[in-house]
Amino acid sequence: MSPSRIDIAGVSVSPQHYINGRRVASSESFELFSPIDQRPLGRISEGLDEHVEAALQSAGAAFPAWAGLTAAERKPYLDRFADEIGRRADEFCRLESTDAGVLLSRMRHGVVPRAKLNIAWFAQHALDLQNQPIETDQAHHIVRHDPAGVVAIITPWNAPLMLSTWKLGPALAAGNTCILKPPEWAPLTCSLLADAADAAGLPPGVLNVVQGTGAKAGARLVGDPRIARVSFTGSVSTAKWIAQAAGANLVPCSLELGGKSPFIVLEDADVDNAAATGALMYRNAGQVCLAGTRFLVHENIAQKFIDAMRGYVEKLVVGDPRDEATEIGPIIHPRQMERVQGFVQRALARGAKLLWGGDRHSFGAQYFQPTMLTGLEQDDEIVQNEVFGPVLTLQTFKTDAEALELANGTDYGLGGVCYGQTDHATDMAQKVRTGFIWVNSFGIRDLAAPFGGIKRSGIGREGGHWSFEFFCDVKDVVVPKKPFRASFSQR
Numbered sequence: 491m492s493p494s495r496i497d498i499a500g501v502s503v504s505p506q507h508y509i510n511g512r513r514v515a516s517s518e519s520f521e522l523f524s525p526i527d528q529r530p531l532g533r534i535s536e537g538l539d540e541h542v543e544a545a546l547q548s549a550g551a552a553f554p555a556w557a558g559l560t561a562a563e564r565k566p567y568l569d570r571f572a573d574e575i576g577r578r579a580d581e582f583c584r585l586e587s588t589d590a591g592v593l594l595s596r597m598r599h600g601v602v603p604r605a606k607l608n609i610a611w612f613a614q615h616a617l618d619l620q621n622q623p624i625e626t627d628q629a630h631h632i633v634r635h636d637p638a639g640v641v642a643i644i645t646p647w648n649a650p651l652m653l654s655t656w657k658l659g660p661a662l663a664a665g666n667t668c669i670l671k672p673p674e675w676a677p678l679t680c681s682l683l684a685d686a687a688d689a690a691g692l693p694p695g696v697l698n699v700v701q702g703t704g705a706k707a708g709a710r711l712v713g714d715p716r717i718a719r720v721s722f723t724g725s726v727s728t729a730k731w732i733a734q735a736a737g738a739n740l741v742p743c744s745l746e747l748g749g750k751s752p753f754i755v756l757e758d759a760d761v762d763n764a765a766a767t768g769a770l771m772y773r774n775a776g777q778v779c780l781a782g783t784r785f786l787v788h789e790n791i792a793q794k795f796i797d798a799m800r801g802y803v804e805k806l807v808v809g810d811p812r813d814e815a816t817e818i819g820p821i822i823h824p825r826q827m828e829r830v831q832g833f834v835q836r837a838l839a840r841g842a843k844l845l846w847g848g849d850r851h852s853f854g855a856q857y858f859q860p861t862m863l864t865g866l867e868q869d870d871e872i873v874q875n876e877v878f879g880p881v882l883t884l885q886t887f888k889t890d891a892e893a894l895e896l897a898n899g900t901d902y903g904l905g906g907v908c909y910g911q912t913d914h915a916t917d918m919a920q921k922v923r924t925g926f927i928w929v930n931s932f933g934i935r936d937l938a939a940p941f942g943g944i945k946r947s948g949i950g951r952e953g954g955h956w957s958f959e960f961f962c963d964v965k966d967v968v969v970p971k972k973p974f975r976a977s978f979s980q981r
Contacts (some may be wrong), residue, residue, distance in 0.1 A: 582597065641661045776881060
């Protein structure tokens with residue numbers, strides 16, 4: 491059985507579940523290790539059937555009262571929740587850096603401010619949705635966004651805090667109650683999130699956190715008919731299983747999955763700027779679904795681009811993510827390291843050419859060199875499948891048509907990047923089959939904009955009113971403008 495609290499990087503955090511406003515231990519637990527140095531962090535409570543059942547009952551019991559509040563009445567709770575995240579900013583930073591290997595500087599300047607915003611912004615946006623009537627000649631339409639019920643939220647290990655709040659914000663603001671299943675390899679900031687919700691005064695049962703594996707806690711959760719929505723970010727293989735389990739109960743799923751996004755560099759691109767942006771694709775040790783991992787470069791500028799990007803990559807600092815100077819940290823888990831190394835080794839065995847990197851980094855067992863491979867065919871495994879590590883590929887093209895054929899030539903369609911003269915790059919970007927694409931930029935995000943992929947990269951969109959359309963039952967209340975009398979002659 492796990493203890494009530496453990497100390498990680500000077501932060502007191504509970505390894506137990508959070509159900510109905512209190513901490514709940516389990517008779518079974520699993521060991522958690524830091525990706526920085528594989529040091530044991532403590533034993534985490536394993537979610538069993540009894541814990542999922544308790545969370546379902548808790549969330550179900552809390553739903554009527556929480557759903558019965560107006561968006562304006564829920565907003566103060568969520569504003570306090572956001573404030574509590576901000577008040578614990580340093581704790582979240584140190585905890586996730588140790589638990590998931592995320593750069594401490596990235597946590598401090600990007601992730602935690604965004605996590606706080608995720609809660610506060612959607613609380614405000616829920617108010618705005620209440621005042622969007624539709625007027626026609628015949629009727630006044632009152633469009634309601636009613637809470638759907640109990641929501642299951644399953645988040646991945648590469649960005650547990652940011653993605654949990656990205657889903658919790660609209661789900662809670664819409665009036666749903668939530669059961670959060672954190673990633674097995676990095677659950678601790680989700681546990682601290684429960685502390686923040688508790689301190690903010692969220693009523694018991696509105697937010698529940700059940701830790702554990704997908705095979706136990708996750709499977710029991712998504713297959714239960716009391717779940718009204720499932721929001722998942724993770725792998726394609728797991729998403730297929732979730733969709734099948736939820737589909738048995740006709741439960742809608744939002745699935746944000748893998749990416750194999752193109753990074754297109756046109757002949758008229760600013761090569762140095764494109765190369766500098768290209769080096770950003772190694773951020774978070776390449777464990778970023780929306781990164782452009784397939785570089786497609788016009789053959790006339792390919793060598794110039796390679797030389798420029800090599801210069802930026804050689805300056806990247808690989809090391810301890812808690813060091814402010816570090817730019818690339820560790821890979822999350824030994825199993826993921828084996829996956830990354832296997833992709834590279836198989837590609838080289840098939841005849842790929844190594845431009846740089848290619849092996850584990852000398853800093854430690856869980857660190858991999860920033861890597862770029864070329865000399866590849868479109869049907870090569872490493873071109874078609876997501877590696878999820880600091881490994882990129884480079885192919886060249888002669889014409890725009892060829893670039894588009896390569897860009898669209900995988901089963902994925904999450905994101906993309908296109909560099910070139912603005913009009914040219916914008917025209918190309920609109921022809922790439924993907925959920926979003928950045929022109930002469932990378933990583934610009936707005937909570938009001940849609941986010942999600944096509945093909946194997948997912949189903950549905952998150953952000954703005956798209957999040958509420960998923961987490962709500964949208965209802966049209968039709969009030970006629972003229973007296974209505976029923977008649978069988980009406981067609």
